[in-house]
Amino acid sequence: xxxxxxxxxxWWIDRDAIAISKKSDTSSLDDKYTGPPAGKEVTLFIxxxxxxxxxxxxGEGIGIDEEPNIPTEFHRALVDRAIQQGYEMSIGSNPAxxxxxxxxxxxxxxxIKGGRKYSKTNRTGSASYAxxxxxx
Amino acid sequence: MVELVNQHHPDVGEQQIRIWLNDALxxxxxxxxxxxxxxxxxxxxxxxxxxxxxxxxEVNSVDYDGYKIPRLIGKPTKxxxx
Numbered sequence: 001x002x003x004x005x006x007x008x009x010x011w012w013i014d015r016d017a018i019a020i021s022k023k024s025d026t027s028s029l030d031d032k033y034t035g036p037p038a039g040k041e042v043t044l045f046i047x048x049x050x051x052x053x054x055x056x057x058x059g060e061g062i063g064i065d066e067e068p069n070i071p072t073e074f075h076r077a078l079v080d081r082a083i084q085q086g087y088e089m090s091i092g093s094n095p096a097x098x099x100x101x102x103x104x105x106x107x108x109x110x111x112i113k114g115g116r117k118y119s120k121t122n123r124t125g126s127a128s129y130a131x132x133x134x135x136x
Numbered sequence: 137m138v139e140l141v142n143q144h145h146p147d148v149g150e151q152q153i154r155i156w157l158n159d160a161l162x163x164x165x166x167x168x169x170x171x172x173x174x175x176x177x178x179x180x181x182x183x184x185x186x187x188x189x190x191x192x193x194e195v196n197s198v199d200y201d202g203y204k205i206p207r208l209i210g211k212p213t214k215x216x217x218x
Contacts, residue, residue: 010208011198017185033212035182043199047169049191079140081160086145115168
């Protein structure tokens, strides 16, 4: 298949589905976006949810002895969020709960901020530049 | 992780803690978009629409037959429900 043929394909999202279609220059609305041939490989580059924690040791999901796929430095944030939710449940009976909620919520938001930063760097790191003046 | 939560909430059961941890993990994944993967499938003859698995938060880019293809701005005038 010539490269120009692949470049005439487009994608869009509609009703929780991805559409792959060949775009033609024809003026006919019926033939402008046609389906692909069979057996062509489509690769989606996605962001996804992590798996879920399960009660079993191993299996479909994160077992008791396993760890989530998010980087290790953010695992503690999940614990902080769960602790916060626990205090929210006991807000009527525990006088220390409002303060604890505030503390753990702030830790959680800080972790989210760190996670976003981590996600955006794509592991390329940040470059540090120093421009040195040179006398000619 | 469950033990760490239990230190603050000793009366709460493991199942409830797992629900909280799962809520946290889901929110963290959605808000940070930290897990990036590739997902592959094969096309069927003349079939335009392919359902997306529930675990996908967003599609960032698409390769068709080994080449990156552009995203259509808007939707086609003629729609179908296949």
